[in-house]
Amino acid sequence: MNNSRYTTWFLVLLLILGTASSCKKYLDVTPENVGTIDYAFRNRNEAENYLFACYGTLQSFGNTTTDPSFTTSGEIMYPATIGEGPKVFDAGFQLMRGTQNISNPVLNYWDGAYGGAAVFQAIRRCNIMLDNINKPIDLTAFEKGRWIAELKFLKAYYHYFLAKMYGPVPIYKENQDITTPISELRVKRQPVDSVFNYAVQLIDEAIPNLPLVITDINRELGRITKVIALAVKAEIRTTQASPLFNGNPDYTGYKNHDGQQLFSTTFDAGKWTTAAAACKAAIDAAQQQNLGLYQFIRPANLPANLPAVLRQVLTLQNAVTEKWDLNNEVVWALNTNYYEQANSIPRLVPDFNLGSAPGTLAVPIGTTDLFYTKNGVPINEDKTWDYANRFSLKTGDAENKYLIGQDYQTIKNNFDREPRYYANIGFDGGVWYGNGVLDPDAAIFVQARTGPAAPKDNSRLNVTGIWPKKLAHYLSVFDKNGFSQTAFRIPRMRMADLYLLYAECLNESSGPSSEVYAYVDSVRSRAGLKGVVASWANYSFNPGKPLTKNGLREIIHRERRVELCFEARAGWDLRRWKEWTTVMAQPVQGWSVFQHDPSDFYIPVTQFIPSLTVRDYFWPLSDGALQYNENLVQSPYWK
Incomplete structure (x- = not known):
């Protein structure tokens, strides 16, 4: 979608959200401003704007700071500026500390408060458009079929997204009439299998009328295709088959007020078979469209003698940061650019503009331990790798100069690791190919102890001394002039x-x-x-x-x-x-970042110990939600 169409879409989205802003009435399915419906669907152009508004909530999921999976993965801490408490924009990351609550839930996608979008309102908008799809007099039958398919996919995905967060959720097959009694509007949760099956049903109905690929990339990239729909179906079926939802004994007693069981109490092995078939169908469809694993192709601006080891790193990095239309691995990405690139990059040059790239996205040591040795097995399982002495000092040498700064003192832990380690992790001494320096023999490396990446004060700081290199495009530049980024979308x-x-x-x-x-x-x-x-x-x-x-x-x-x-x-x-x-349950640790001597820097410092229990697998409903609808039960283990 080009900029002008984005502007139109965004204005319409604001208009619609503005008419449905009450957090406590998110389940009120009686349309507001009924008189405007005919106007919204009077012709194809107006109706298309409404379609983009239905996509709006989906696009908002691209904001990583409010993405429940990104913020609660344990892979990243952000931001942890010294002497300051959590801010609204980083509240999701603080959930690892046990800060979730029922009075005002963090990342509340049910009500649409405190960092979350109101997903039920998005479902309601889709239903409104489905109810009025026949009104535009100049809408062709072909487009109508495609739009209906897209709306069904969006409804499916929104229900699925809510099920991942809340488990059993209400199903909204259609909006209720304005005359419906309030008692019937107060819906209840539905069993998780019913929610997953309904989402898959909608996707199956949508697939025949979705395009195989997007041919008009400038106007339509980001809209749903058959391949995207099949891939999401595969993910839904896999989630449904997984232990959290498939015969989970933790939720045996979790029921609606009327006694309806909300989780299956018996494990069903057949769900894995069904999920496997869905995955294979998605893979086959994607491969028929020439999708596969990305391989970096050297562009003309890079040296012809680019070492094979750096080509390997760029292949792994660019599998995420390459432009969508140039990346044959991307099945689906949202149109939202990754906004936190400036927080993902360390200070790499002596003279830099700190405000333009704070670099506060911090990777815990535990995340780096996930990556294998060069032999492809975990570091604590490799019988040839010196795990016991991994924190002892070692100096970068000529053999590893394209991965670790030559003559720079770091630790053995950073040597002889798999290529994904060097593509993902920005560590003290690690080569950061790019940032305006494309000569591989002059490549910049991170100096977290004594160089530009070392903390200069307490106001802006990467608290672990490790950065998510994978989330910075190699052509983005951070220097004295500020931060110039090459934008990308996280797949x-x-x-x-x-x-x-x-x-x-x-x-x-x-x-x-x-x-x-x-x-x-x-x-x-x-x-x-x-x-x-x-x-x-x-x-x-x-x-x-x-x-x-x-x-x-x-x-x-x-x-x-x-x-x-x-x-x-x-x-x-x-x-x-x-x-x-x-x-x-493991402590979240980083290096002793205020120390400059390597023997003092490489001492693990515990930032916090996560405080999570079985109740945190699902988000709680707010007190207001339960007061508004007496038919809803609170999420499991939340009181």
Whole structure:
């Protein structure tokens, strides 16, 4: 969509949101301003503006600071300026500290307060348009079919998004008539399987009338296609099959006021088979449109002698930061650019404008520990890697000069790691290829102890001394003139994600197989690693791990966390696996950033210990929501 169409869309969105701003009446499905409906659908152009307004809430999900999965993944702390408490824009990150509440829930996507959009209002807008789709007199039958399909997809996705956050949620198949009694408007939660099945039903109805691809990229990139719909269906089915929703004993007693059971109490293995089929259908459709794993192609502005190791790093970095229309791996992205790039980049030059790039997105040490050794196994499982002495000092040498600053003193932990480590993590001594310096032999490296990245005062600080390098485009520049960024969108689904979802579903449904290995290994191969069977057999203390269902499950889960790190996936994945509270029980640590001597800098400092319990798997409803609708029950374990 071009800028003029964005402006129109945004103004219409503000108008509609302005007429539906009451947080306590989010479930009032009687349309306000009924007299304006005929005007909104009087012709094709007006109706198209309304369609873009229906997309509006979806686009708002691209704001990472209010994305529940991004902020609660444990992959990043942000921002932690010394001496200041949480701000509204970083409240979601503070949820890891146990700050959620029922009086005013943080990232409230139910009511649309405190950092969240009112998703029920978005569903209501879709229903309004579906009710009035026949009114525009100049709308062709073809376009009408496509718009109906897009609206059904949006309804499906909004219901699914709410189910991930709240579990059982009301289903809104249509808006109620203005004369409907208030007692009938006070809806109740529906069982999670009913919500997931309804979302899939809508997607199945939508798929026949969605385009295979977007041909008019300038005007329509971001609108829904068949491939996107199939990929989302695969994700929904996988979520439905996962332990959080599939026979979870934690919610055996969770019911509506009338006694209706809201979670399935019996595990259904067939859900994994269904999910696997949905994943395969999405992969097949994507591959038919020539989607696959991204490979970096050297542009003319880079040196012809670009070392292979830097090509590898740029392949992994650009799988996320490459422009959508140039990236054959992106299945789906929102039109919203990643806004926090300035917070993802350290101070790389001596003379810099601090205000333009605060660099406060901080990566905990625990996140860096996820990445494998160069042998493709975890650092604590590699029998050839010196895990016990990983924090001892080591100086960058000629052999590693394109990854670690030569003659710069860092720690052994940063040596002999897999390529994704160097593509994802900006560590003290780590080469940061780009930032205006494209000669590989003169590449900048991070100096978090004594150089530009070292803290100069207490007002702006990366509290761990580690940055999410993956979230900064290599052509973005931070220098004395300020910050000039090459914008990008974080993918909402890419092919590596689909491959690993499919491998997970196959393993859960039938155990290890050559097909499971093939899909996992394809992602690992792009990352410069050998297959899981060979890697574990040759280098791990536990060589038979990939040969068992449980062992391979652990490997696939970790592979997703590594491959999709910083992409707003781990927050949902860890929840659906029921691993979130266990993983997050570990202290969140960084380096001793105010120390300049390496022996003092490389001492882990605990920033906080997450305070999470089983209740935090789902968001609570606000007191106001429960008071307004007496038929709603509070989320599990919230009082």
